[in-house]
């Protein structure tokens with residue numbers, strides 16, 4: 125058996141678009157096979173076809189050399205195919221064990237034997253180094269742990285072919301390297317893995333071979349060993365991609381945002397932001413680096429008016445906005461790319477055009493005296509999707525839910541950058557974007573800076589912070605432990621500071 | 636043909652049409668099983684609706700409140716609320732209209748608008764309670780609206796009897812200046828109870844469409860209904876919008892009440908139990924795809940089944956057949972996802 129999975133000449137259409145156009149994917153047993161392609165190239169669609177969620181219009185699928193007809197996910201499960209979706213499908217107030225056995229409960233005289241299952245899960249968890257507590261509730265564990273539960277779910281169902289759809293987009297760098305180890309262990313135990321990711325580093329790190337698709341079409345399958353990151357990127361985008369961000373020195377001016385002694389509680393009522401002080405000036409990009417969970421999310425929410433402040437003061441362009449509502453802050457000149465695109469960024473059931481005016485619908489020319497102006501809204505929306513290359517089946521009329529994750533993200537970024545706010549707060553603005561789109565967004569952020577706007581960039585990716593920012597502030601346990609010039613910063617130095625060491629404060633700051 | 640059915644763009648109207656078709660087919664099967672000739676049954680139904688001008692008039696009389704409760708439920712759906720309380724809002728609306736109709740003595744051109752307005756306001760206030768409880772304390776609107784239905788029924792029955800001049804079963808007549816009825820309409824339909832309410836219902840559908848599709852207000856209400864957290868991010872007042880949605884939904888139901896109390900009857904009736912307009916409204920909204928204009932059509936359809944079922948009874952077809960058909964139509968309309976999948980697969984098997 126040369127291939128464990130063969131998807132041959134697959135075609136899948138959606139209204140207005142051919143998401144998969146004659147795509148072939150062949151996976152060898154025991155390999156990690158990466159699937160690489162731009163946002164909207166059709167990766168998730170192809171995997172949904174393999175998992176039985178969509179029926180292809182043409183093509184055939186072979187599993188272990190035999191022709192199969194996968195009409196629903198149960199059949200996929202039966203064939204030993206498992207999938208971890210881009211957005212997890214877990215019941216939040218159930219325990220880990222309950223979630224894993226859901227639909228496959230081991231029964232004894234009609235009663236569920238949870239204990240037996242828990243024991244099995246513990247063994248599986250140990251075997252693959254997953255380290256999951258079977259009795260914990262989903263809502264109490266981290267996103268990284270939730271992902272491991274999804275992995276266990278597949279293993280519990282004896283899956284041999286594991287599909288990961290952008291598993292690392294939601295993980296912290298630490299969790300990512302752990303996931304890589306887990307994957308290596310899985311293939312060592314005889315599993316085969318299909319991995320979707322936009323991060324070329326990850327492909328280089330774990331994958332054996334890589335299939336590249338572009339705009340729904342098959343481009344090539346390469347051995348990862350022989351292909352550099354640059355080659356992979358250009359195969360995928362169809363042009364050269366530059367990884368270094370080119371920019372002039374910053375020319376910072378007056379203060380735009382001034383935070384003093386800010387204290388914000390998280391949902392568990394603990395002080396997530398704990399006496400934080402920071403200043404951002406016009407014409408600079410200030411990056412906030414830190415390990416996830418050190419108060420970044422709460423800081424963003426407090427700055428944008430989504431979370432109540434315990435004490436401290438926030439000044440925006442000279443206005444005290446400590447207790448000002450969201451709308452007012454937006455009007456003073458705040459823009460916000462939220463970290464969670466589905467929770468805050470988009471109304472998924474709106475058409476794309478409606479989402480693109482989510483911040484401006486009540487202003488002229490999009491409406492007048494409370495009456496919407498459909499023509500103007502469409503015009504703006506079209507302009508934005510052209511400029512930011514937001515791709516979807518039916519253009520501005522597409523229901524946002526039907527768009528690929530990366531294109532949803534691009535829509536938000538387009539909306540916020542286009543308003544050219546005096547202060548743009550960007551929370552993980554390039555999460556889930558392909559390298560071409562990331563390059564473009566970074567360029568846009570720098571353009572804003574050069575126009576004299578201030579940008580506050582919050583990201584878990586140190587590369588992004590170091591490449592784009594002019595100054596870098598490191599957050600640790602709800603405080604800024606130091607601010608450094610981006611040009612002079614080194615990864616080691618930042619790493620130390622992120623771990624809580626304060627020895628690298630700027631001169632004169634030393635206590 | 637098959638391509639036409641498979642095209643997802645056409646599903647919007649193909650699916651409801653199919654639901655109706657299947658509903659009538661299922662009704663026919665039931666009739667055959669119970670030994671009735673379905674052709675006869677349906678002939679009686681059609682005759683009962685358009686057989687003579689009077690019946691034709693009564694068809695519109697039956698449809699107007701259904702269109703309004705349909706709009707009420709649909710407004711809720713479009714803005715993320717499940718308003719089961721149309722029934723109760725209708726009852727308080729009908730009562731408010733009658734009270735203003737009896738006790739306020741002003742010329743008709745002021746009186747009638749005032750009567751309608753009070754019905755809408757009363758319904759809106761009845762909707763305010765569940766809206767407020769949802770916005771403020773996250774109590775689910777279904778629970779509260781069901782409770783509000785019972786409160787409305789008993790409270791208003793009591794209030795009607797307490798009005799001066801009321802008997803055990805009804806209030807006195809409203810002043811003529813407060814009535815929707817029209818001699819002209821009645822005359823051209825051979826003395827049916829046809830009144831101006833139907834035009835008001837059409838107007839209501841236009842207002843519905845306008846608010847939802849064309850105004851920034853409707854945009855906000857829909858946004859809040861779909862995704863409250865994103866709406867908050869966009870600076871909308873989430874709680875206020877939830878309350879307003881429920882109130883507007885209630886206002887439509889209140890107007891449905893006016894259709895009955897100052898249109899069909901011209902007095903307030905003490906009723907033993909809820910008359911089901913609220914639940915029918917769910918069916919109307921569902922079949923009408925929650926869109927203003929389609930609701931006029933689906934309201935007319937359910938109105939026809941309601942008006943026609945008594946005529947069927949005369950042709951010795953049990954009245955319940957009409958209800959059974961309604962139920963099947965709702966069932967198929969609710970299964971629209973299944974029908975869509977079925978349509979999408981059409982013809983594929985043959986290839």
Ligand SMILES: Nc1ncnc2c1ncn2[C@@H]1O[C@H](COP(=O)(O)OP(=O)(O)OP(=O)(O)O)[C@@H](O)[C@H]1O
Nearest residue numbers: 138143163164165166167168169526527528529530
């Ligand atoms: N359910 C759907 N209905 C209509 N169109 C869809 C649907 N799912 C995906 N599409 C369209 O198919 C195309 C491919 O989408 P897909 O989600 O497979 O992209 P992707 O490669 O996973 O992108 P990303 O990296 O952004 O996640 C997109 O243009 C998308 O708009």
Ligand SMILES: [Mg+2]
Nearest residue numbers: 167168528529
């Ligand atoms: Mg995807």
